[in-house]
Amino acid sequence: xxxxxxxxxxxxxxxxxxxxxxxxxxxAVDPTxxxxxxxxxxxxxxxxxxxxxxxxAGAELRFAARTTAxxxxxxxxxxxxxxxxxxxxxxxxxxxxxxxxxxxLAGAPAGTPVYVxxxxxxxxxxxxHGHRHMEHSFLLWFGAGGAAVADAYHNExxxxxxxxxxxxxxxxELLAALPAGLRVVQLAAGPAPEPGEATLSxxxxxxxxxxxxxxxxxADRLAALDRLTLETWLLARQRRLHAAYRAAVGSAPPxxxxxxxxxxxxxxxxxxxxxxxxxxxxxxxxxxxxxxLRALLHRDRELFGRPAGTGVSDPVREVVTRAVADVLxxxxxxxxxxxxxxxxxxxxxxxxxxVERIERDLDVEFDxxxxxxxxLHRVDALGAAAQRALDARDGIAGARA
Numbered sequence: 001x002x003x004x005x006x007x008x009x010x011x012x013x014x015x016x017x018x019x020x021x022x023x024x025x026x027x028a029v030d031p032t033x034x035x036x037x038x039x040x041x042x043x044x045x046x047x048x049x050x051x052x053x054x055x056x057a058g059a060e061l062r063f064a065a066r067t068t069a070x071x072x073x074x075x076x077x078x079x080x081x082x083x084x085x086x087x088x089x090x091x092x093x094x095x096x097x098x099x100x101x102x103x104x105l106a107g108a109p110a111g112t113p114v115y116v117x118x119x120x121x122x123x124x125x126x127x128x129h130g131h132r133h134m135e136h137s138f139l140l141w142f143g144a145g146g147a148a149v150a151d152a153y154h155n156e157x158x159x160x161x162x163x164x165x166x167x168x169x170x171x172x173e174l175l176a177a178l179p180a181g182l183r184v185v186q187l188a189a190g191p192a193p194e195p196g197e198a199t200l201s202x203x204x205x206x207x208x209x210x211x212x213x214x215x216x217x218x219a220d221r222l223a224a225l226d227r228l229t230l231e232t233w234l235l236a237r238q239r240r241l242h243a244a245y246r247a248a249v250g251s252a253p254p255x256x257x258x259x260x261x262x263x264x265x266x267x268x269x270x271x272x273x274x275x276x277x278x279x280x281x282x283x284x285x286x287x288x289x290x291x292x293l294r295a296l297l298h299r300d301r302e303l304f305g306r307p308a309g310t311g312v313s314d315p316v317r318e319v320v321t322r323a324v325a326d327v328l329x330x331x332x333x334x335x336x337x338x339x340x341x342x343x344x345x346x347x348x349x350x351x352x353x354x355v356e357r358i359e360r361d362l363d364v365e366f367d368x369x370x371x372x373x374x375x376l377h378r379v380d381a382l383g384a385a386a387q388r389a390l391d392a393r394d395g396i397a398g399a400r401a
Contacts, residue, residue: 250381
């Protein structure tokens with residue numbers, strides 16, 4: 001492959017970052033929703049298509065465990081699965097995917113970031129450097145100012161915190177630090193993804209039980225808890241991302257239930273981490289962790305498997321649907337699931353008229369937090385916002401989302 005850095009004889013401004021698109025901002029996504037491979041793809045998706053597109057990696061909540069070399073199952077997506085999601089959900093086009101050595105990086109348009117996966121053990125900006133071997137992603141580009149790395153990863157580790165950063169390197173310094181066997185991926189903006197329905201897949205009861213049993217029954221308890229620490233961390237982040245996507249497209253279950261469920265996942269991840277620390281010190285393992293894991297996975301299916309729009313009462317849905325149909329002059333049958341911005345009669349003025357009519361018909365006032373485009377461009381999102389306004393008026397705020 002031909003990836004580029006600038007001619008080393010080019011004058012470089014000391015300390016200056018090589019130029020890159022100003023839309024590429026590591027702080028533009030919530031890094032606590034993603035794992036270390038997904039987060040930098042989300043940064044690219046946000047730069048190309050905006051925040052909702054970045055969260056679309058969570059549109060489908062999948063439970064698809066595969067077996068690791070240790071015999072324990074994992075829900076951790078592979079790099080290839082993440083790249084498939086980038087193509088199918090994040091609106092990106094794959095131009096090239098190659099395995100190269102650092103010294104083989106030899107020229108690409110200045111300022112064009114590439115997505116790189118490497119062993120974190122060798123990466124000097126992450127806490128795993130010199131401590132733990134694991135796949136880790138970052139964005140890399142070259143230019144007159146040298147080389148630059150952007151990495152939006154956010155986590156607490158035994159060796160210190162990982163935080164989103166952009167860091168400049170001299171080209172030779174960076175290439176000397178990078179390990180052999182880099183996976184270097186060139187991605188470009190494809191068609192902007194259309195917000196779709198949030199879905200679940202793979203939540204078969206037998207598969208859930210088999211997964212939980214594998215961790216409960218594994219003979220090497222330290223190995224099981226070490227792996228389960230990563231698993232529950234991933235499971236918690238995947239569910240937070242899925243909930244964020246549901247909120248963005250207006251198909252969320254009741255807010256109080258989601259908040260409680262996500263808090264339970266975080267509590268389990270913390271409990272497993274503490275259990276692993278105890279067992280590592282030769283102390284007894286707390287009981288019940290696998291039972292909590294099993295129960296939360298079954299609760300995923302119950303909570304997130306509800307049809308979109310559950311939690312919005314029929315009278316509210318009827319008022320919202322009629323207001324949209326009347327203002328836009330379209331039949332009610334054309335509205336379910338439709339992106340209203342795709343309708344010829346939709347304008348910024350019409351959405352104001354729709355909101356005002358709903359507020360008048362229900363005698364409510366939309367919350368300021370709901371007056372954002374992603375919550376006003378679909379009937380189900382408008383319905384959820386209207387229901388929240390009605391619940392707030394009646395003193396049951398937070399009961400629905």
